[in-house]
Amino acid sequence: MTMSHRHLNPRSGLVIDTHELGRRVGAMKEIQRIAEAPDGIGTDVIGVPTGSSVEFELRLESVVEGVLVTGAAEVTLTGQCGRCLEPISFDEEIDLQELYLYPDKEPDDEEASRLEDDLLDLEPLLRDTVVLDLPYTPLCRPDCAGLCPDCGANLNADPDHAHDDRIDPRWAGLSGWAADPDDEDEAAMARNKE
Template identity: 65%
Template sequence: MSPSERPLDRRSPLVLDTHDLGRRAGAMKEIVTDVPAPDGMGSDVIGVPPASPIALELRLESVVEGVLVSGTATVTVAGECGRCLEPIEQELVIDVQELYLYPGMEPDDTDASRMEGEALDLEPLIRDEVVLELPFMPLCQEDCAGLCPTCGANLNADPEHTHGDVIDPRWGDLAGWQSAQDN
């Protein structure tokens, strides 16, 4: 095989080998496994941590034009809340439904996924779906109260928090007096 025929990185855990599936239409294979996530799935604020597990539950089915892949890929998405900066971690289930055309199949759709030899690469598919699903502004909760613009306190933890009045200097004096009494 020349490299040009096999440009896929076969060591990538998201490249599946369909050799044992065969090309007889109707042949089927189930894949249930965890694979490590590649780098760069997501944005600076939220994404799939590299090497975190992607749980694949897939069915590969041989059809006339290629291999139909269906099922789910479950990833963990981690990042920080865009308002309060607290860490966020959530599970994202991606529905996978994709036909990978055999090499040499003429596609009507030039964007169609294609097999390379007997291998197919799930990475572009999963990456696109993850990016689509990721919120532009991730929030720890829908109504996150964010941070106090004055002191940076987390307003979710302290909803009554206010700087309505500048602290009266007399209270400061009283506090000093109190601690003097305590001593």
């Protein structure tokens, strides 16, 4: 997870002050808080609405390299069903874990998260974890029947939905040439005379 290079606002619900932990290895702090979701968490099909509540239950532990954050966040996901295009909304709990390095520690990875003036930013962690946890094709229910490929009707609302047999467009011009019953009788009588 990459720490953002913007100045962190300690009043933001997504920024946590770790000053109380100090650098005492083994020091621990548990946090429960509700924050507003930032914009842009998700895809065009499903995501976390901007400004919606995100409930955090976190444990912060001071370790040699920095502060280890573990816990969970509960978010509301909204979007469209990938089969029937109906609106969907459901709560999702995601597990969080990230090590935030002290500024003076050399990271093994360039993209390691870092503390900034004893502050840590949960936004990149939340964003990355939620996006990786999103369903590829969100569904309103596991057995969603989707839409009729011919007319677009919602097959969940009308499971008995049906159409007449499709006529091959190459033969559609001949569909009006159905045999007239009188012509068939005349043809049969002509065959009998022979």
